[in-house]
Amino acid sequence: MKIQERAGAGNNRVSAPAGPVGERLPSAPRERKPALAALAVLLILIGALGATVLVLRAGERVEVLKVTKDVSAGERIERTAFATVLVAEDEALGYVKADQASLMPKYVAKVDLVPGTLLIAKMLTNEKGLPAGKSAVGVALKAGQYPAGGSLKNGSTVSIYRVGAKTSSGSSAGSAGSTGGAGSNSLLVQSAKVQDVTRSSGDELVSSSSLPVSVIVDQADAAKVADAAAAGEVALVLVPATAGN
Template sequence: MKVRDRTGAGNQRSSGPAQHAGERLPAPVRERKPALAALAVLLILVGALGATVLVLRAGDRIKVVRLSADVPAGKAVTDDSMTSVMVADDPGIHYVPWSQKNELKKLRAKSTLVAGTIPIGEMFSDDMGLPDGKAFVGLALKEGQYPAGIKTGDEVSAYRVGADSDKDAAGANALIVRSAKVSDVVRGDNSLVGSGSLPVTLLVSSSDVEGLTQAAATGQVALVLVPSPTS
């Protein structure tokens, strides 16, 4: 009897752990992080705001005139010397709207404008844009009567040359114009600097017009570059 009791008691004791092994442990509660969620929402809002600002800024851009070629002083802008470009609209800058390009062609540049410039209204006038006491004189120069590389904006002196030209006391060619500004240089598609005939327009003092035009009529004008003060 004692042996059976012990055996039965042992069976009862061994059945306890088998029942606990089949039970599931409770799942851990997930920790919520409201700060990270708020940060994600904030980043989304910032990105959307940035995109909106870019769209608004793009909407403030306007199409204006941009010079694609040099425009000499006193000359008008042509279709070949301008193109369009988009810029940020600024009421304080008087850009020339692309829609007004035809009106711009009726005006004259007050000073020489270089290619790449985005012009503004103050750069133009409805007259020739000539300073008081100045005049434009056109020359048709042959090879040897102008320096190689002559270009708009250069400062030159004009001399009377040729067998019948007047000479000074030292026998040198007579000076006609001491200082003149090259307003325009017209080169054909096939012409090269330093060869062939070259049309040149000079901005000179009114007092030099008579002597320069007389010499130009007989082809007795030669131009010499005047060195700049820094050269």
């Protein structure tokens, strides 16, 4: 009887219901990485800042004057001798801006200017006359005393020679008292600047005409050049600009 009661009691027990098939166990929450998120935000901010700087720099560009032709010291910069170009603004340099172009006729170049030079205020002066220590001497040249073909121009660098024999007065050609001029066929100025060449309607002049030329020389050389010019014994020879004063 006891065995049967125990068996019956065992049969009356209720087993625990089985869980649903295929149900997953709860997983651990994903680990967040705040450092990566902060880095992403920082990169976005840097990109925005860079774009802002580029925009601001583009707005700081100004239009200034640039030399397009050779201009010698003491010469005015004609309207055809400069153009405009955009550059980054720099107040320390003192660029001559495009809106100041109308003032250019009042100024002359203090130094020799070459094409591509950006004009700054220190390169110009409104003082009349020549650079300090310089003089302008006018010479009238005959054919053969200057380079032909129109190669002699404003701003050209030349050497000045005294040419032709100069015999003292009262002496005969064969006498012992005849002497050659001290400046005969001699170099007067190693390097001078042509300030102005006054040509006729054509590039070439007939042999009977003279070519008026103004040259800029050191004041110490002005007297001997003027003396040779008065005697018609001046010749100009083109030389490289690097051999300048």
